[in-house]
Amino acid sequence: MKPASIDLDDIIERYPGQPDYLIFLLQDIQAAFNFVSPEALQLVCDHTGVPLSQAYAVATFYQSFSLEPKGEHEIKVCLGTACHLKGAPRLVEELERRLGVGPGGTTDDLQFSLDTVNCLGACALAPVMVVDEAYKPSVTAKKLDKMLKNLADA
Amino acid sequence: MSNISAVPQPWAERLNSAADLEALRQRLEAGQDPNRPEIIVCHGTGCLANGSPQAAEALKKAIKDAGLDAKVVPGIKITGCHGFCSRGPLVVVRPQGLFYQRVQPEDAQEIVQTTLIEGKPVDRLLYVDPVSGEHIPHEKDIPFYKHQERIVLRNIGKVDPTDLGDTLVRGGYQALAKALFSMTPEEVVQQVEASGLRGRGGAGFPTGRKWRSALAAVAKKGGPVYVVVNGDEGDPGAFMDRTIMEGDPHAVLEGLILGAYALGAHQGYMYVRAEYPVAIKHLGIAMEQARALGLLGENILGSGFSFDVQVNRGAGAFVCGESTALFTSIEGRAGEPKPKYVRSVEEGLWGRPTVLNNVETWANVPQIVEKGGAWFAGIGVPHSTGTKVFSLVGKVNNVGLVEVPMGIPLQDIVEKLGGGVPGGQPFKAVQTGGPSGGCLPERLLDLPLDFDALTEAGSMMAAWASAACARCSTASARARAASRTSWTCAAWPRPSRTAPCAPWAAAPPTRCSPPCNTSRTSTWPTSRTTSARPGCARTSSPTA
Structure with a gap:
């Protein structure tokens, strides 16, 4: 983990202190720390002048934000129509079994987070997964083994 | 995406007139030899996932290893999606227009040896027609491409989306120069009306009529008006907008600037879903390059017209593709839709008249302005042009x-x-x-x-x-x-x-x-x- 206190101030300074930059700030914080801590949320509110209740509503409304720490590697399985038809739900099952957590969950060792996402618009690659921002085309249960092992070793 | 072609970046100076733009375009064009071999490697999301960066690297290495004469060393160009995603990674060799599919790094040497040195196609990488079973060597003969008419996608797969110079050579921002210096805002609206363009997002609302209503609302209320790109393409199975934003971001940007000029807007927004990181990146690069050249920002091309854009990343909410939810999200709140008693052309973003159009709709605008509404209306059928x-x-x-x-x-x-x-x-x-x-x-x-x-x-x-x-x-x-x-x-x-x-x-x-x-x-x-x-x-x- 990065030293939260230093980076957080840097991020906050990136945007003007206006309510419309709330989402920008939360996105940058999420990207930097893998989650939005209560402390960060309060700082964002102080900066933008948004009430904490409203910032909380935003942080919980959008799927991109997590109020809990996320794992080092984020695995997102697309459940769009094409991927669904090509077996994405079975991939989710496999991942659940291997990682021991369901969608939205993070392993206890903070290595992996599992999420499902809406259509990624990469239907020619179905079923598609995004692992740490890299698209993985035509994933099969067999490929998962290797992928998870590579990630764990990395 | 790295710019392998290493085109010299002439962004040092700002363009202050239409003549400056034309001079730059000519200079860039003169620097390009149409007969110089060029290997185009598709870097759309589909091809990226199938390993196109590795293929591009391997091709680069193979070219170097082959020790070709400096005059015929082909450039490697990285482009947006060619559309044929199921066949990726796609490679096109110009000037012949040879089309190779599913190119892997280990194929690089053979492509260089057979195609570049011996001038022959690599048969096993060619597209095979599923009906006749024949090998089709050239991109233009493949039925998938042959029957298309590309207006919005005209540049995609041909230009490097991260290089404004490439877009300029192919006529980018010509429509903007034409509008700013030889058309009034009213004439731009008239051309869009005459084109019969209808919203590409689905409802098919006439774009010209939308713009006209917004102008009427502004005349009544006064104050600012906003133009917004809806890039929150969420429908499962749809990836048109992603491809346009990734492969030809300048077309969307130019369309938006033209819309802003027509409507008198000075601030625009592009709302792009978070699931499209490459699109967000390319739009960002496009804006930065356009701003440096004076095609965006204060006093565009010295015309006195100022307009700027901000890219808003979505945060993973499908519903934000709906107009009121999208506006709420840009305003920094939870993107929950509101009842639409008043249309967004009257009360949209920040309660102001707002023109929200789909990515593809905006990308059509430059061509309409450049070639005229009547030209556009001549394509298609009377009520769907x-x-x-x-x-x-x-x-x-x-x-x-x-x-x-x-x-x-x-x-x-x-x-x-x-x-x-x-x-x-x-x-x-x-x-x-x-x-x-x-x-x-x-x-x-x-x-x-x-x-x-x-x-x-x-x-x-x-x-x-x-x-x-x-x-x-x-x-x-x-x-x-x-x-x-x-x-x-x-x-x-x-x-x-x-x-x-x-x-x-x-x-x-x-x-x-x-x-x-x-x-x-x-x-x-x-x-x-x-x-x-x-x-x-x-x-x-x-x-x-």
Whole structure:
């Protein structure tokens, strides 16, 4: 983990202190720390002048934000129509079994987070997964083994 | 994306007039030799995932190893999506226009040796026509491309989206210069009205009329007006907007600036979903380069007109593609839709008149301004003019992105562009318009591609996510599902324990509860233990 206190101030300074930059700030914080801590949320509110209740509503409304720490590697399985038809739900099952957590969950060792996402618009690659921002085309249960092992070793 | 072609970046100076722009364009053009070999490597999301960066690196290395004469060393150009995503990574060798599919790093040496040195095509990498079984060496002869008419996609796959110079050579920002120096804002609106352009997001609302209403609202209320790009393409199976934003970001930007000029807006927004990181990156680079050249920002091209844009990343909410939710999200709040008693052209973003158009709609605007509304209106059919880009997915031989003139029969799209259903299976239905659309059976295949004809048939144009379905395909179950009022688990092939009840359900997926399974059993008496998909079981049964 990065030293939260230093980076957080840097991020906050990136945007003007206006309510419309709330989402920008939360996105940058999420990207930097893998989650939005209560402390960060309060700082964002102080900066933008948004009430904490409203910032909380935003942080919980959008799927991109997590109020809990996320794992080092984020695995997102697309459940769009094409991927669904090509077996994405079975991939989710496999991942659940291997990682021991369901969608939205993070392993206890903070290595992996599992999420499902809406259509990624990469239907020619179905079923598609995004692992740490890299698209993985035509994933099969067999490929998962290797992928998870590579990630764990990395 | 790295800029391998290493085109010199002439962004040092700001352009202060249309003449400056033309001079720069000519200078850039003079620097390009049309006969110089060029290897184009597609870096669309599909090809990226299939390993196009590795293929590009291998090609670069192979060229270096071959020690070619400095004069004929080919440039390697990285472009946006060529549309033929199922065949990636795609490589096109110019000037011959040789089209190679599924190129792997180990093929690089052979391409360099056979094509660049010996001047012959590498047969095994060529496209094979699924109908005739013939090898088709040239991109322009492949049916998937041959039957397309590319207006919006004209630059995609040809220009490096991260290099403004490349876009300028191909006529980028010519329309902007024309509008700023030889047209009044009113004339721009008139051209858009005359073009008959209708919103590409699905509803097909005439763009010119939308702009006109916004102008009327501004005249009444005064104050600022905003222009917004809706890049929150969320329909499952649709990736037209992503491809345009990734492959030709300047077309969207130029369209938006033209709209702003026509409407008198000085601030615009591009709302792009977070799931499209490459699109966000390319739009960002495009804006930065345009700003440096004086094509965006204060005093554009020295005309006195100022306009700037901000890219807003979505945060993973499907609903934010809806206009009121999108505005709320730009305002920094939870993107919940509001009742639309007042239209957004009167009260949109920040309660101000706002023109929100789809990515593809904006990308059409520069061509309309440059070539005139009458030219655009001449393409397609009277009430649906121009072309339409759509993603062709499902049980067809050629999966990918295509652009065709309005009015062509659906049959042509499935048969000529899509290459028909694989394995000689009979065609069953085509689903158009994404989840809001409908399924059109074989007997409706002669329907023209037309907003009104599709609506009349009970489907819609929408964000064209079309899936041509074969008889025994999982998609036949989908066809049944769509014929009901809503999606149910019942219509879903092989429901798994984690399967959400609706295909677009947000994470975490709702687990299929007993009521779902009950409804499935009552609709299809297929045994739960059977491994066959419900669609197959049913179509193969004589009682079906």
